[in-house]
Amino acid sequence: MGKVILYDTTLRDGTQGEGISFSAEDKVKIALKLDKMGFHYVEGGWPGSNPKDMEFFRMIREYNLEHAKITAFGCTCKPQTSPAEDPNIQSILEAGVQVATIFGKTWDFHVTHALKTTLEENLKMIRDTVKYLKSRGLEVIYDAEHFFDGYKSNADYAMKTIKAAEEAGADTICLCDTNGGSMPHEISEIVRRVVDAVQVPIGIHAHNDCELAVANSIVAVQAGAVQVQGTINGFGERCGNANLCSVIPNLVFKLKIDCMDRDKLQALTELSRYVSELANVHPDNSQPYVGSSAFAHKGGVHVSALLKNPETYEHIEPGLVGNSRRVLVSELSGMSNIIYKAEELDLDLDMNRTNPETKKILEQIKYLENKGFQFEGAEGSFELLMRKAFNGYHEPFELLALRIITEKREAGVIYSEAIIKLKVGEEIVHTAAEGNGPVNAMDNALRKALEVFYPFIRDMKLADYKVRVLDGNAGTRAQVRVLIETHDKELGSWGTVGVSENIIEASWQALVDSLAYGLLKKKKETEK
Template sequence: MTPIGNLKPTIKIYDTTLRDGTQGEGVSLSADDKVKIALRLDKMGFHYIEGGWPGSNPKDMEFFDRIKKHQLKNAVITAFGSTCRPGVEPGQDANLKCLLDSGVKLATIFGKSWDFHVTKALNTTLEENLRMVEESVAFLKGNGLRVFFDAEHFFDGFKANEEYALAVLRAAVLGGAEAVILCDTNGGSMPFEIQQAVEQVAAELPGVELGIHAHNDSEMAVANSIMAVQAGVTQVQGTVNGLGERCGNANLCSIVPNLALKLGYTTIPRDNLSFLTELSRFVYEITNLNPVANQPFVGESAFAHKGGIHVSALMKEPGTYEHMDPASVGNVRRVLMSELSGLSNLLYKYKGLNLDKTSPEGRKVLEQLKKMEHKGYQFEAAEGSLELMLRKAMNGYREPFQLQSMRLILEVREQQPIHSEAVIKMRVGEEIVHTAAEGNGPVNALDNALRKALETIYPEVAALRLLDYKVRVLEEKAGTEAQVRVLIETGNGKETWGTVGVSTNIIEASWQALADSMAYGLLGEK
């Protein structure tokens, strides 16, 4: 998209994944993990990276020691902390000393801006809190640090006692704060409230750089951050993938493309936006969390299309059902196959198979697909099985092997694991292969026997690796008589593919998925 106008200010992106993001449930990062993420954020062109709270734990201090060894090209590393405690001079406060010891050039400290918190949480006076804010900022400033001030609970404080909330901001500015960040700490504010407050703060503090730090407890963090920018802030704080305490922080993977591609602001370098999806998945991997498939912009399903009418329109013009080009954020368009699919889905997805709208093979497969999904099959994650089905419906496909018989032997031996052995007889090419193999369980034994039979004719089978095996019970109330669906993911080092099997017999379902996984891996081979 073309940026709207040339007079808009650059919006500085402040990432707090390494600090606020780690407060999310299930998120734990080592110092080494934090360095890896910081280097990736710097490469993306983020302006500020909050490394942690050096006064809170040794791991964060270790990060600050390690990151010094790296020459960052774009980002400034910041350390996080609080103002001095009530009744304590800044020079005597251990937390502020740790900020100095971290070796950073920029510190971000937070202070209370809600009178309710001052009197109840800090158990001090409103006047003492103003002293703590001003003197803490001045102390760090006097020791050579740049200082940002996070006005904690600002929007709640502004609604409760507007005069005092503004007085806290003025105290930070008097102390020498370079920027004042307005925090929606409880995440309960609405966009119109954010707009009104930011506009008033901008009028009260002309020339002061303002920022926004929003939490997502009302599902408004992204909207509130964008509204704050529209109202005058020039710094946006958030986390990659919206990680953070409770419902998370403002999601920078949504904020950055909205600001840059929708509203025409300058944020990180425009060319780097095409690596946004890669960044999202990298952080999910490092934090050991499953990616959110329907996450806007960067999720696997963000540009996935299932309905036949949608795909038919997409083939004519992508803009009919996509708000932007997926490639602009490094994502890809996906067309899914299911009982909701139309012939357009097949035409789009399998362009190389010479199908057209009059193709009887395509319509035959589509009807078969709908019947099979009614029985419990699912092809959204089993595109390998779907392509094989389509090829079988067309002339010229030669199956690489055919099962003639299969026998499984399970032997229980006293005080030993159950012994599993599979015996199979197959036609492989023009040969009949009769072989057996043991395994760690019946499915592994089947897999080993299948490979053993195929490798005599197809040595390339050795490169195929089973990457994932999932079993889903389809009729929970049927107990052990229920149908099960087996999904298998296989890879060859270059690509991965999914296959599926369904049966009331878990071995039969596993065989269907295993056989398809090997057959798909041999496409284009002998």
């Protein structure tokens, strides 16, 4: 099989996904990234839809793209009108692009029920629109909307619609599974028939309503499609579009089909997270290839084999797509997890299968997880626990007393104050601080006391604070787990955990670990 052309529609169909919206500036940033990665086409939007999309086309003209052609999207002209007087078609010309992507109706039912016109008139709309844009010097990609449903309903008419596009000069015809309801064997069979019947290159545009968009794109390519349309992270209308972060590595690594240089593919994970970040959507951890769990190993049996040879539990080397292997520590761990982790964290501890301390740590983790701790997202607490077990760790401070007052005053104002007494080395510090709640007051007081000794803790910011009730049936007596994420611009991010029936105590444990681990990281950094 030859080369496959990658067509990204994150900026158009991707934004039809619920909750997805990009500013014109963000669209430009994404287009530039896609260009750098070697995507062949980037659909920028529908210029006739809104001023933002038109603004994008104005902005992107300022850049010289290396690889990607920017395309403007739109539909065929309205029934009984000519493209020259159709504002939607004129806006494509105004967008100043060299490529237009035009969708037209394939399904007889849509022609009569959505367009409310005749089958003949729809063929004329397709023909006139494609011909007009070709006469204006544009490359035209014709998206045959609902092609597979249309073909199943009335194959003869469906074929007439794409023949109309072909005869009018379309450069590529893309078959769309618009409702995402087709099965791979149907896609495969129909694409094969179309490829045999038309001369122009065929593309595939699959939606994910049966969770088959990636599979349908792959079988379409095997059946002869040479262009794949999709989006980064599978964003798109309803259940989304074919996820190019899966389609591309499947084509390259599994089918050995050329579509992106392998060195560029190493930026795929970063691209996926970048697009999520700009969309303000939390990345999907379990996304194949690029998700943070895609190469995360939890079960002890898996990690044991992985240490012998990673291929035992990994279908590709994670670095090929810019991802990385992670080993998680939990109640499902074996000694292998602990040993791997100690090596990864570069702990110079004598951690091996024969050292009884290794077994002791494993047992302690299982005991604590049974009590509600979760070390998966709390690598800071985990490292401290290991260091304490090996007696190679000195607490940077010791709590002598803590008192927290919360008072509800007039007009509903809640006031909290924490008074803290710590021993740092040989010195005793006694200090107080206010906060908008008891945990905040405690955090402020602890930091105030420690900043005198460790001024750099000012840079360690609390990035996330999560409370999880572990046994809801116990009502307000319930045990809670507190997970804290701390961030420092020099040291990065780390998680810590605390568990107690008292939310202040659980928060204290996670908070103390957060700062103690930050101090440990800082010490290691300075000693480098």
